[in-house]
Each structure stands twice: as structure tokens, then as C-alpha cells.
Amino acid sequence: MxxxxxxxxxxxxxxxxxxxxxxxxxxxxxIDKRSYIIREGVYLGSRAIDFSSAIEVAIFAENxxxxxxxxxxxxxxxxxDSDKIPLLALVFCFYDGTESSPTIKSVEAAQAFAxxxxxx
Amino acid sequence: xxKEKKGxxxxxxxxxxxxxxxxxxxxxxxxAPDGTVMISGAEAIRMQRIVANxxxxxxxxxxxEELEFLxxxxxxxxxDVADFLSVTKGSVTFWKKPGKTVPLNESLRLKKWxxxxxxxxxxxxxxxxxxxxxxxxxDGKLLEFLREQGKLFFDEARKAG
Numbered sequence: 001m002x003x004x005x006x007x008x009x010x011x012x013x014x015x016x017x018x019x020x021x022x023x024x025x026x027x028x029x030x031i032d033k034r035s036y037i038i039r040e041g042v043y044l045g046s047r048a049i050d051f052s053s054a055i056e057v058a059i060f061a062e063n064x065x066x067x068x069x070x071x072x073x074x075x076x077x078x079x080x081d082s083d084k085i086p087l088l089a090l091v092f093c094f095y096d097g098t099e100s101s102p103t104i105k106s107v108e109a110a111q112a113f114a115x116x117x118x119x120x
Numbered sequence: 121x122x123k124e125k126k127g128x129x130x131x132x133x134x135x136x137x138x139x140x141x142x143x144x145x146x147x148x149x150x151x152a153p154d155g156t157v158m159i160s161g162a163e164a165i166r167m168q169r170i171v172a173n174x175x176x177x178x179x180x181x182x183x184x185e186e187l188e189f190l191x192x193x194x195x196x197x198x199x200d201v202a203d204f205l206s207v208t209k210g211s212v213t214f215w216k217k218p219g220k221t222v223p224l225n226e227s228l229r230l231k232k233w234x235x236x237x238x239x240x241x242x243x244x245x246x247x248x249x250x251x252x253x254x255x256x257x258x259d260g261k262l263l264e265f266l267r268e269q270g271k272l273f274f275d276e277a278r279k280a281g
Contacts, residue, residue, distance in 0.1 A: 014161040020149055028137040031164050032192040039195060051154045064198060065216060079153050090152050 004057045004078065005043040007086050016076075019092040026101060030074070030094035037061045037074050042107050045119030054079045056092075058119040060110035070097030073104045073113065135167055139185030142171050146278070168193040169238055170274060176235040177267020179260035182222040187215060190230070194237040204233060228259045235266050242273060 008016075016034045021027050041059040049056050056077050063069040075093035078086045097103035104110045133147035144167045152158050159167075172193055175186050182190075191201065198216070202209045205226050215222045222230065 012161075014165055016161045016164075017150075017152065017158040018164060019152075020157040020159055023134045023136055025136045028135055031159065032137055032168065032189060034161075034164070035195050036192055054154065065213065077152070077154070077156075088152065090156060090158055092156070 004046055004055070005038075005041065005059060007084075008038050008057070008059075008076065008078065008089055011086050011089055015086070015088050017088060017090045019090055024099055026094065026096060026099045029072075029096060029098075030091055033061075033072050033074070033094070033096075034091060036064075037072050040064075041072075041074070042110070044111055044114035047118045047120065049077070053081070056119075058110075058114040058117065060104065060107055060114075062107070063105075067105050069105070070095075070103040071105055071110065072096050073102065073110050075117075133167070135171065137168075137185075138171060138175060138189035139183055142174070144170055165193075166274075166277075169270070172234065172238045173267055173270035173274075176231040176238070177263050177270065179228060179231075179263050181224050182215075182227040182230060184216045184218065184220060187212075187222060187230070190234040194234055196234075196237065201230065205229065228263070231263055232259075232266075235263075235270070239270065239273070 013035055016038070018027075018031050018034070037059055041061040044058040044060055046055050046057045054077055056075055058073070058075050060071055060073050062071040073093075073095040074091055077090040077092055079088045079090070080086050095101040095104060102113065104113055128149045130147045130149065131145065133144045135142045135144050147159065147167065148163050149157050150160050150163075168189075172190060175182075175190065187201075190196070191198065198212045199209055202212045205211075207226075214220060221227070
């Protein structure tokens with residue numbers, strides 16, 4: 001359901017959290033790129049999780065410097081209310097080709113990667 | 121995933137962004153509904169504003185990492201930067217290459233512009249309307265003045281909880 005991305009776009013940035021991890025430059029980029037990914041990103045798919053009132057979605061945004069560089073592949077866990085209106089989104093995965101994370105340069109490659117991860 | 125106590129405050133939090141490690145005071149960790157320890161969106165914004173204030177408050181050239189960071193935290197596209205400076209997007213892309221910097225004059229214009237974007241919603245809470253005249257004629261003094269105003273804002277926000 002592509003409208004999860006639309007719903008994410010309607011969520012203010014102060015409701016887009018990031019799962020806590022030890023600080024690295026890539027983790028800091030996960031924090032810094034939230035807005036860019038939601039604004040410029042392409043919806044790849046969603047998957048159900050073992051937690052009611054939440055769903056996970058994968059989104060990919062190409063690098064603003066072009067396709068020669070790795071884009072930003074990100075997964076959000078969206079917690080929603082009884083009307084499926086998002087209350088909070090949590091970034092729990094961020095790949096940009098650094099720190100041994102996968103290098104994904106195109107939407108097509110990102111879609112294939114997301115499918116492998118169970119996102120439909 | 122690191123598990124922390126609920127409501128834990130990290131007194132000195134290292135934030136590796138814009139090409140450096142910044143130490144952010146009193147960063148709060150919270151729990152998502154499923155128990156995942158997280159940095160809330162609001163806390164992330166506070167961290168970003170502290171760093172942006174420090175970058176913008178110094179009369180030096182912008183590095184590629186700093187320019188990217190300021191664009192990210194203000195949701196600014198490279199095209200917007202190019203339009204603001206009346207240069208081509210190619211110029212902005214060139215400045216983004218490793219080892220390059222934004223020329224000083226353009227850096228100072230961008231720092232004032234980004235600082236305003238970062239604090240736009242809180243300008244009325246700041247004292248910038250009482251900016252000393254002398255400061256207005258000196259970019260270095262102006263940026264330093266703005267940075268101090270930003271610090272005062274963060275102090276007031278912390279006292280207000």
C-alpha cells in the first residue's frame with residue numbers, strides 16, 4: 001500500500017524517531033536523512049510484524065549526487081491508531097553503502113533487495 | 121539493539137555528523153511502543169539544531185559535509201542553494217566534492233540563510249531584533265552573535281524542560 005509513504009509524509013519530523021544504536025557516521029546519517037528519505041523516497045513494500053497496530057515499510061531514495069553513488073535504503077516501523085493513522089515512525093534500518101552496509105544505487109535494485117527482506 | 125533504562129539521559133552524547141564528532145549535552149533516550157530504545161524525533165531535531173548553530177555561528181568556509189548536513193536538517197535541495205546564490209547546480213555539486221569547500225563569501229551568505237531556516241519558528245523568542253548595529257556590518261561578528269542567541273535559546277528550552 002503506497003499510501004503508507006503518503007501517511008509518513010503527513011507525519012511531522014518530530015514524530016520520526018530513530019532506533020538507538022552505538023553512534024557511528026552511518027547511524028548519524030540515519031538521523032540526518034530522515035526528512036530527505038521521506039520527501040524524495042520511493043515506496044518499496046510493507047510487511048506485517050508480530051506487534052499489533054504497527055507495520056514495517058521499506059523506502060529508497062536515490063543519492064542527490066546521482067546514481068553513481070549509493071542511495072539510501074531505509075526501513076520504518078510505523079505505529080498507528082485504530083484508524084491506521086500513524087502516530088510514530090521509527091527508523092530501524094539504514095543502508096548507504098558505508099560501514100559494510102549494502103550499496104544500493106537504483107530503485108530497481110532496492111525493490112529486489114526489499115523483496116528479499118520480505119517487503120511486498 | 122542496545123537496551124537502556126527507560127528515560128535514560130546520556131550526559132555527553134557523541135554525534136558524528138558534518139565531518140566531526142559533536143558532543144551533545146543531555147540526550148534523552150525513550151522507548152517506542154514495542155519497547156525499542158530510540159532517540160525521539162524531537163530530540164533528534166534538538167541535536168541537529170545545536171550542531172547547525174555551531175556550524176553557522178563561525179565565519180569560516182563550509183565543508184562539503186557541513187553543506188550536506190545543513191541541507192538535510194533544513195530540507196533544502198541543492199537546487200535551492202544554487203538559486204539562493206544565483207549559481208548553477210553544477211557549482212553546488214562541485215563544492216560537494218571531497219576536499220572542496222564553498223567559497224568564503226558564499227559560505228557566509230549560506231550560513232546566515234541556514235541559521236534563519238533553523239530558527240525560523242523561534243525567531244520571536246530570540247533577541248535578534250536588538251542586534252547591535254556594529255554587528256550588522258561585520259559577518260564574523262554577526263554569525264557569532266547569532267550563535268550566542270542560539271545557545272541562549274537552547275539554555276532557555278532546557279530550563280523550561
